[in-house]
Amino acid sequence: MPVPVPRQRNAPAVETTGDGADGNAAGGGGVSSVGARGVSGGVSSGDLTLLVIEDDPAGTFSVPQLLDAAGTRIRIRTARNLTEAERLLTDDVHCILVDLALPGAGDEELGPLKHVLRLAPRHAVLALTTSGDAERAAEAVRVGAQDHLFRDELDERLLSRAIRYAVERKRADRAQVKLAESRLRAQENARLERGLLPTPLLQGSNLRFSARYRPGRSRALLGGDFYDTVRTPDGTVHAMIGDVCGHGPDEAALGVELRIAWRALTFAGLCGDELLSTLQRVLEHERESEEIFATLCTVDIAPDGRRAGLCLAGHPAPLLARQGRAAQLLPYDDGGPALGLLPRARWPRRQVELGGAWSLMMYTDGLIEGRTGPDTKQRLGQDGMVEMINRQLAAGLEGEELLESAVAEVRELNGGELTDDVAVLLLSRSGSRS
Missing domain, CATH: 3.40.50.2300 (Response regulator)
Known part of the structure; x- marks a missing residue:
């Protein structure tokens, strides 16, 4: 009882x-x-x-x-x-x-x-x-x-x-449990960061490399921004930056796959449209939904450092600053669509004259989508970015200092952390090396 x-x-x-x-x-x-x-x-x-x-x-x-x-x-x-x-x-x-x-x-x-x-x-x-x-x-x-x-x-x-x-x-x-989950997220974050933001392979090149990555405020993990830079045995320097739409571990993992595939294909001798077409097949096979796409910008710089080939797949055009001239965007009118949007798309390769001394900045759209003030909805945009970079160049900034200042100013204009991830890389060549 x-x-x-x-x-x-x-x-x-x-x-x-x-x-x-x-x-x-x-x-x-x-x-x-x-x-x-x-x-x-x-x-x-x-x-x-x-x-x-x-x-x-x-x-x-x-x-x-x-x-x-x-x-x-x-x-x-x-x-x-x-x-x-x-x-x-x-x-x-x-x-x-x-x-x-x-x-x-x-x-x-x-x-x-x-x-x-x-x-x-x-x-x-x-x-x-x-x-x-x-x-x-x-x-x-x-x-x-x-x-x-x-x-x-x-x-x-x-x-x-x-x-x-x-x-x-x-x-x-x-x-x-929360502590364990936090540790797992930190480990995953570090693993994805190593995959998305690798050490450049530029041994033997006279180009200087700088890069910055800043995650957006809305995610605990990295987003889908990724980049890479390698030098092939013929002396050509290849650089790439991309962005998988969406945010989270799945998008970041897809970004890692695309970056690794790009490096392997580049060392295998692919370039331009052939390389991007192959990357699109990789994306179509690996993505979880047909709505997932990725933007990409690739540059291959000739061994003499004076010329480059440019391909754009729905990505913002790089910024080129030549010695004694104001920085300006490279041509982008004939770029192709983002990877994963059109099954039989083509990506024309445009030849670009770089000159003797120059700096080439490649970036994801997080850098230009921030607001121009905390109380306005107006975006910085590419024109605002060009004006900002020219002002910083005029102040004598270059390399790591230039990128750090650019990301910090964009954040300050936005009135706090940016919503989207920001990835920026800079390749520079001194005029004394011809």
Whole structure:
């Protein structure tokens, strides 16, 4: 015969409010009028709410609330089956006590408990059974309950302490899960960064290389921006920058695949339209949706450093600054579409004269889509970027310093972190090397 939990002698009687006529008809237990904090609320202060799920006509839990040793009120709700429990499982419930003898949830071992664990993964859960069923009680903890209680040993003090400890353990478990997830995100971020932003292979080249990447504020992981620079055995320097539409690990992973494919194809001797057509086939095979596309800009610089071939696949044109001249955008009128948009697209290769001393800046659209002020919707755009870079060049900035200043000014104009990722790379050649 179940032993009722006795009312505390020093706890004043509290008037309860039922769940309404429907709740009384369904057999739902009363709920005290004392307010309770949500699941995310602190345990050290504020009331707690216990949802008891048991089919017990004798009414083991015959009081509407308890008062533990710390002075915390514990309100008690009772449900006689899993269906009723789902209705009573509101956000202010902190802990659930499940009778392992409860019928329902099929023939699965510990079925009712497993059902509750699936239904309420954020809640602390206690298992209730008899002392003669210790093995089953231990199994309940193994499958996910915070603790177990024996009905024939239960009293008010033990129950209130078990509830508090279960809630605290659940909070600690959730904190550990979040910490583990944070570490995994950091590891994934580092792995993707190594894939998206590699070390350039420029051994033997007289070109200087600089790059900057800044993630947008709306993502914990890198987005789909990527770049690469390599020098092939014939002395040609190849540079590429691209952007997969969308943000998140899937897009970043696709960006890594495209960058690695670009490097392999470049070393295999592909260039221009042939290279981009092959990359499009890679994207079409690897993308999760036909709506995914990628923009790309490729440049191949002749061994003498004075000429380059340019291909654009829906990507902003690079910025070229020659010695003694203002920086300007390279021609982009005859560029091709982004990769993945048209199945039989073509990407013409335009020849560009660089001259003796120059700097070539390639970038993703995050650099030009920032606002020109915190209180305006106007975008910086390519014209605004050109004006900004010319002003910084006139101030004597170059290389890493130029890129750092450009990204910082764009962020400042935007009034804070940019929404989109920004990737920028700069290749420069001194006029004394001809």
